[in-house]
Amino acid sequence: xxxxxxxxxxxxxxxxxxxxxxxxxxxxxxxxxxxxxxxxxxxxxxxxxxxxxxxxxxxxxxxxxxxxxxxxxxxxxxxxxxxxxxxxxxxxxxxxxxxxxxxxxxxxxxxxxxxxxxxxxxxxxxxxxxxxxxxxxxxxxxxxxxxxxxxxxxxxxxxxxxxxxxxxxxxxxxxxxxxxxxxxxxxxxxxxxxxxxxxxxxxxxxxxxxxxxxxxxxxxxxxxxxxxxxxxxxxxxxxxxxxxxxxxxxxxxxxxxxxxxxxxxxxxxxxxxxxxxxxxxxxxxxxxxxxxxxxxxxxxxxxxxxxxxxxxxxxxxxxxxxxxxxxxxxxxxxxxxxxxxxxxxxxxxxxxxxxxxxxxxxxxxxxxxxxxxxxxxxxxxxxxxxxxxxxxxxxxxxxxxxxxxxxxxxxxxxxxxxxxxxxxxxxxxxxxxxxxxxxxxxxxxxxxxxxxxxxxxxxxxxxxxxxxxxxxxxxxxxxxxxxxxxxxxxxxxxxxxxxxxxxxxxxxxxxxxxxxxxxxxx
Numbered sequence: 001x002x003x004x005x006x007x008x009x010x011x012x013x014x015x016x017x018x019x020x021x022x023x024x025x026x027x028x029x030x031x032x033x034x035x036x037x038x039x040x041x042x043x044x045x046x047x048x049x050x051x052x053x054x055x056x057x058x059x060x061x062x063x064x065x066x067x068x069x070x071x072x073x074x075x076x077x078x079x080x081x082x083x084x085x086x087x088x089x090x091x092x093x094x095x096x097x098x099x100x101x102x103x104x105x106x107x108x109x110x111x112x113x114x115x116x117x118x119x120x121x122x123x124x125x126x127x128x129x130x131x132x133x134x135x136x137x138x139x140x141x142x143x144x145x146x147x148x149x150x151x152x153x154x155x156x157x158x159x160x161x162x163x164x165x166x167x168x169x170x171x172x173x174x175x176x177x178x179x180x181x182x183x184x185x186x187x188x189x190x191x192x193x194x195x196x197x198x199x200x201x202x203x204x205x206x207x208x209x210x211x212x213x214x215x216x217x218x219x220x221x222x223x224x225x226x227x228x229x230x231x232x233x234x235x236x237x238x239x240x241x242x243x244x245x246x247x248x249x250x251x252x253x254x255x256x257x258x259x260x261x262x263x264x265x266x267x268x269x270x271x272x273x274x275x276x277x278x279x280x281x282x283x284x285x286x287x288x289x290x291x292x293x294x295x296x297x298x299x300x301x302x303x304x305x306x307x308x309x310x311x312x313x314x315x316x317x318x319x320x321x322x323x324x325x326x327x328x329x330x331x332x333x334x335x336x337x338x339x340x341x342x343x344x345x346x347x348x349x350x351x352x353x354x355x356x357x358x359x360x361x362x363x364x365x366x367x368x369x370x371x372x373x374x375x376x377x378x379x380x381x382x383x384x385x386x387x388x389x390x391x392x393x394x395x396x397x398x399x400x401x402x403x404x405x406x407x408x409x410x411x412x413x414x415x416x417x418x419x420x421x422x423x424x425x426x427x428x429x430x431x432x433x434x435x436x437x438x439x440x441x442x443x444x445x446x447x448x449x450x451x452x453x454x455x456x457x458x459x460x461x462x463x464x465x466x467x468x469x470x471x472x473x474x475x476x477x478x479x480x481x482x483x484x485x486x487x488x489x490x491x492x493x494x495x496x497x498x499x500x501x502x503x504x505x506x507x508x509x510x511x512x513x514x515x516x517x518x519x520x521x522x
Contacts, residue, residue, distance in 0.1 A: 020316035024125075024323060031102070031326035032118050034111055081133040086315060090132075094124030095322075102326060106333045108469040110402065112150035119145050121326075129315050140220035144213050152466035153405035156371055158459065160200055161409055168198040171248050180253075186417020187368075189252055190443060196252050200370035204244035211240040211274050218282070228282075228289040235281045243274040336473050339400035347378040347394050354510035356382040356390065364393075365415050372411070373397075373404040375480075382507065390488045390507045397481040399471040406483055407462055412451045414487040418442035426450060426501075428508060439490060439497065446492060448500040451485035 098120030105113030123142055126134045164187045172184040175191070183190045187198045215236040219229035247270040351358040360381040374395035383389050391414060397406045418440040426437045428450065435452040455477075456462065465471055486507060490500045 017313055017316065020313065020320055023320045024316060027320060027323035027327050028122075031323050031330050032114060033330065034106070034114050035118060081137045082130050083312070084130045084133045085311075086127065086129045087131045088128055091124045091128035094120045094127060098124055099322075099326070103329065103333065104468070106330055106335065108336050108472045109338060110469040110472065112152070113469060115145070115149055119149075121323075125319050125322075129312070129319065140216040144216050147209050147213055147216075152402045152463070153371060153373065154407050154459075154462050154466045157405050157408040157410075158463070160203060160205060160371055163203045163205055164198055164200060167203055167245065167248060170245050171198065171252065174245060174249055175252070183419070185419045185442065186413070186440075188417065188442075191252075195443075197367070198248065199367065202244075202248055202251070204241045207244050207271070207274065208237045208240040210271075211278060212236040214275065215278060218278075224286075225289040228285045231285055232278070232282055236278060239274055239277045239281070243270050243277065246270065246273075339472075347376055347396065349378060349380060349392070349394075349511075353382060353507070354513060355384045356507060356510055357384070359383045359389070362391075362415075368413075368415050369408075369410055372406060372408045374406050375400070375404065384503075384506075388488075388503055390486060390503060392507075393483075393485040393487075395483050399477060399480060402466055402469055402472065405462075405466070406481055407453070407456060407459065411483045411485055412436055412438050412449055413440065414447055414449055414485070416440075416442050418447070421446075428452070428505070431512065432508070446490040446496070447487055448490050448497065448504070449485055449487040450504055451483060454482040454484075455479040456481050 098117045100117075101113050102117035102121065105111070105117055119142060123135060123138065126138055165184075168187055168189055169184045172182045172189055175182040175189070181192060185195075189196045189198060212233065215233045219232055224232075358380060362379050362381060364377055364379050375398045377393070377395040379391070379393045381389060381391050393411075393414075395406050395411070397404060419442070420438060420440050422437075422439040424437050425434050427433065428435050432452060435450045438449050438451075440447050440449070457465075465477075471477055486504045488500050488503050490496045
């Protein structure tokens with residue numbers, strides 16, 4: 001074979017390989033089209049306040065994928081790593097669960113599950129095609145997509161509330177350290193002149209995710225050593241949390257804190273501060289780690305190996321067929337019926353419960369509840385005589401929407417946490433069983449609350465069901481969730497707690513006598 005014919009054969013094979021890569025990208029885009037067209041929590045729950053703590057549904061997944069793609073094409077060593085030999089057996093560890101989650105995600109209509117399948121199949125395809133060098137080069141973009149994975153509301157509720165409390169405590173510590181006396185009362189910062197609530201939208205969760213994504217993009221673009229990259233990425237969450245506490249401090253001390261433009265401007269300023277601090281940490285690390293010895297150097301490549309080039313084309317044919325089949329499956333697969341529009345069935349409770357008379361129907365304050373949502377709810381105040389007052393709150397969840405969950409420790413508090421003085425478990429009889437009792441003091445009033453759940457499995461099981469969308473499938477649990485909370489004041493006397501307990505138990509007896517079900521409904 002002449003040199004000219006050999007060169008012509010290489011050009012032909014190269015063009016064929018490029019065409020196969022283009023087809024691969026096209027079919028992959030068709031297969032995962034729901035990452036662009038799928039519904040988010042904002043589409044399903046239009047009353048979302050502060051989209052950022054509804055990370056379970058509102059992140060623009062397409063935007064994250066676009067960012068990861070732009071990072072991918074900027075890497076010059078990708079081409080060299082592409083020509084390495086693949087590892088089909090280790091690729092199966094990603095492709096098999098990825099394909100399984102893809103099929104399941106389409107069946108149950110869960111975009112977040114399809115998002116995870118996209119990460120696994122993409123990573124598996126890279127490993128099948130070119131082995132560990134390519135997958136190692138693609139690790140930062142893959143981690144960006146992992147951070148951008150939407151989470152179900154039940155998991156967000158377990159994360160965001162503790163973060164609120166930590167933010168409040170650390171802000172109070174900082175205020176006291178600079179000579180401003182303050183006290184942490186749950187999610188409230190109490191000072192001599194005023195009190196401020198540390199809202200969900202002020203927590204550091206969103207900033208932590210974004211700054212970590214920025215750090216991953218940075219270590220991907222610039223050639224730095226492995227330990228330099230690891231330490232920089234690990235520093236990002238701590239920088240984000242610290243900067244967010246400083247931002248919260250400025251909001252607390254700002255007399256114009258209620259002005260939305262002030263919040264926005266301070267947010268932008270402190271985002272820039274966070275990025276600047278990350279750059280400062282990078283500069284310090286640069287002194288101790290040689291940036292010219294990074295792990296992301298160009299791989300030697302084997303582009304001249306004709307045998308390997310032939311194997312590469314066969315693998316590309318396999319991957320093109322696989323993603324084409326997934327694209328067809330995304331259109332042809334049957335789907336579990338989507339739920340009808342929410343009707344919010346009313347929870348019935350009589351206006352007169354024996355000696356107890358309805359006195360008010362307070363509004364539900366979502367500024368306190370934040371990401372906690374119900375499919376139906378009831379909030380009422382009842383009085384007996386002129387002095388005795390009991391509040392009752394009921395909320396249900398029909399399990400039809402994964403972007404909604406009532407499971408949260410916030411249900412134990414009467415619209416404000418205050419200073420928690422006591423927490424215990426009480427037995428409310430055979431019809432109800434154990435309930436959580438909490439005594440709080442908000443500075444003006446002491447409250448006793450009892451709350452309990454019905455139809456709720458363990459938190460771990462609820463999270464598992466939500467992650468896999470099992471309640472939007474044939475494995476659906478038909479019984480709805482319900483939370484009930486009773487609250488009353490506690491007199492500041494030695495027998496105040498005992499009298500409050502008697503008051504709540506008397507109210508429960510009247511509900512039972514009236515025939516109203518507060519246990520086992522649904």
